[in-house]
Amino acid sequence: MKKFVLSAVLCALALIMRLGVREIPQFADVYADHFNAFWVNSLGRLSSLFGFSLVEILIYLLIISAVILIVRIIAGNVKLHETGKLYGRDEVLAALLIASLIFFLYECNQDAYFYRTSFAAVYGFGQGSYTTDELKEVCSMLVEKANSLSARVPRNDEGIMVCDENVRERARQAMLILGEKYPYLGGWFPKAKPVLFSQLLSYSNLTGIYSAYTIEANYNTDMTQYNIPFTMCHELSHLKGVMQENQANFCAYLACTGTDDADLLYSGYLSAWVYCGNELYRRDYEAWKELAGTLDQSCNRDLKHNNAFWDRHEGKVSEATESFNDNWLKSHGQTDGTLSYDKVVDLIISYEAGKSNDPL
Structure with missing residues (x-):
């Protein structure tokens, strides 16, 4: 009873x-x-x-x-x-x-x-539209930053970026710094945790997952490792109540690019290039092609390795997970479903163009 x-x-x-x-x-x-x-x-x-x-x-x-x-x-x-x-x-x-x-x-x-009132609404990010020229300008900056950092990150014999165990603490510190600037994210953060059987996430097309039941940020250890710092910060932002996926991506971008840590910087800029570059591809293919052609070979190796990794894990499980996640996000007010991750572009453009109301 x-x-x-x-x-x-x-x-x-x-x-x-x-x-x-x-x-x-x-x-x-x-x-x-x-x-x-x-x-x-x-x-x-x-x-x-x-x-x-x-x-x-x-x-x-x-x-x-x-x-x-x-x-x-x-x-x-x-x-x-x-x-x-x-x-x-x-x-x-x-x-x-x-x-x-x-x-x-x-x-x-x-x-x-x-x-709750979203992170972007509180700080005035992404409130206005942007032109293709503004998008190209930001994409050019992202490529330049990623290129300049590509030689500063550790790589394996195949030339693919690798992360050490300490990156968990460095990602945590990056979020603490971000929380000092934006009180919405303020307070203590734990370290993100690796998923033991990350194959389950890989076949589900997931880079990480936040647990509301244990207040943990978990990440996929098997994926191409330039994703790891960005994913850690993304999942840690969920822990502070940033539920919208585009805004969690944006917090990850702010955290990674707000440090002097080469691994986090590279992860942040290269991940942002993927999102912004995809939008530029849709708007102006020739401009995208020109910029993509200037990407450093090391960056290209990471991106090709990443694409090949997810291609290998495509199947019925990833399709089912994608469908579930899409419907789940829509049921919680994210009308774009899984496409909402891509909406981080609006926020990055707003931030980089100086259209935001920076609290500092």
Whole structure:
């Protein structure tokens, strides 16, 4: 009975949160301002004590537990014991409690933040349109920056960028610096965590994933490594309630390019070139072709390696994940779905063109 009551309480609180952020103006903003730090500094710090991705291990344990539960119930044929209790009743109540806790944590640490005033709106980024000439100017800058940094990053025998273990701390420091400049992101950050079985992310076409249940930023270790610093910062921004994917990308760009760390700088500028370059390709192919032709060979090797990596992992799983992610994002107000990642271009142009209201 206690488990059932606690499950009911958690579900009720989750539903109140769900309705509140949708129906009451400023509810999500007030909640984020007062409770984000609580969750990050409690559950987030607790999770950070584990050197591995806690949510990954918990998922595996949940799957195993679910299988065992089903087998036990089937084996017991859902029959009555001599005590009169339904076989498997306690296990079902435990499963209900876990499901209720998952629902509650999701509402508190993810769903609510979709309805707060966005990072871009608070600081005035991306409010105006931009011309193709402005896009070309920014793309030219991005190529120039990436070229100048390409020789400063460590590379393997194939000439592909590699990251060391310390990049996790350096990405964390970059986010701390960004949080000092933009209080929206202020406060403590944990290190992003590598996913042990990153193949699962690779075949799902995912570079990283944020866990609302453990307050963790997780990243794919198998992908081409110029992506890693950018992805770490992207997922860490989710931890601070930046749920819109284009804005998480933008925060990653600001964090990576706001340091003097060559690995982060290169990751930020090359990743931004991919997004902005794709937009230029659609608008002015000849201008894109000219700029792409000036890209350093090392940069090209990283990009070709990246394309080949994702091509190798395309299939039914990636298609299903893409479809799910697209629908999930749309259901949370991101009308462009998975295309919303690309909308970071608007924000980068706004920032680089000096159209933003920089707080400093």
